Amino acid sequence: MAENAAGCARPTGAVVGEKSAPAKEEPIIKEKKMATARVGAKAPDFEAPAYYKGKFTTVKLSDFLGKWVMLCFYPGDFTFV
Amino acid sequence: MSAVAANYEKLQELGAEVISVSVDSQFVHKMWNDNELSKMAGKDVPFHMASDGPGNVGRIYGVYDENAGVELRGRFIIDPDGIIQAMEVLTPPVGRQFNETIRQIKAYQHVRAHKGAEVCPAGWEPGKKVLKPGPDLVGNVWKVWSPLKDH
Numbered sequence: 001m002a003e004n005a006a007g008c009a010r011p012t013g014a015v016v017g018e019k020s021a022p023a024k025e026e027p028i029i030k031e032k033k034m035a036t037a038r039v040g041a042k043a044p045d046f047e048a049p050a051y052y053k054g055k056f057t058t059v060k061l062s063d064f065l066g067k068w069v070m071l072c073f074y075p076g077d078f079t080f081v
Numbered sequence: 082m083s084a085v086a087a088n089y090e091k092l093q094e095l096g097a098e099v100i101s102v103s104v105d106s107q108f109v110h111k112m113w114n115d116n117e118l119s120k121m122a123g124k125d126v127p128f129h130m131a132s133d134g135p136g137n138v139g140r141i142y143g144v145y146d147e148n149a150g151v152e153l154r155g156r157f158i159i160d161p162d163g164i165i166q167a168m169e170v171l172t173p174p175v176g177r178q179f180n181e182t183i184r185q186i187k188a189y190q191h192v193r194a195h196k197g198a199e200v201c202p203a204g205w206e207p208g209k210k211v212l213k214p215g216p217d218l219v220g221n222v223w224k225v226w227s228p229l230k231d232h
Contacts, residue, residue: 009102009133011141016163037142039168043159044141048102048131051110059100059129062163068097068186069159073144073152074082075173077105077113 004058009049011035015042016062043071084179086122091179095186099128102139103152107132144170158185160193204232 012020015035035044043061050059061069082101085092092099105113110130119125131138133152139145144155154171166189171177188201191211199211202222210231212218218225 008135009131009138011137016159034141037157037165037168039165041165042163043157043165046138046141048133048138049107050100050129050131051107051114051126052129053125053127056107056111057129059131061100061159064098064100064159065163066161068095068161068190069157070085070092070097070099070182070186071142071155071157071159072082072085072099072101072177073139073142073155074101074103075149075151075154076103077109078117079173081174081176 003055004049009046011044011046012060012062014045016045016065017042018045020045043069082126083118083121084176085128086118086124086126088179088183089127091183092186095183095190097186100131101128102131102133104134104136104139104150105132106134156182158182158189160189202226202231203228 011034013034014020037044045060045062047058047060050057052059085099085101089099110132114126114130133139136145136150136152139152142155142157144153146153154173154177156169156177157165158167160166167185169177184206187207188205191207192200199213202210202212205211210226212222212226
């Protein structure tokens, strides 16, 4: 994992294993085409800034194709549960 | 997340990787690791802590709370083909059961290894009875599997 400058998380607009949708369309149209998560379907791919083992990196879901992934959302750092 | 960090080896044994996601920045993730999580887990967080400040990722996974501006406790198990096999979403005040994720991954791995010829009934764990779907099993599950003895 290369160390990266800070940025924003952004869905690539494709599901894992497929090429990202071209970034030419209007943002609103892109939003409509965005894959949403559904059990039994391919996971929507995303790329996000991350902290990993002492470094600031970028993590991309589709980089883990071929492995099992546990994707965990949670309300926030330093919350109690 | 400290429970996942502390038990990370159990996921590694199953060949599973972890990505955690919250709206906090990478910098806050670092501080949380350094000042709290590492003390709870007894080691640095071994997985990728992703930052989703605008909620873009949470939105496509249906777990972003627009009013609160935070992510709900959504947990997704994604198989090696990139298919979401399981999801569980909890509201913030109750935590997840890590061992349930392990159980589910093991069950999905069993199904995958047998190409769907064997399926895992309620409460299945390795060593417990599996079911072999087919015409002969229709109406006869009660003969081979008991929710009292096998669950």
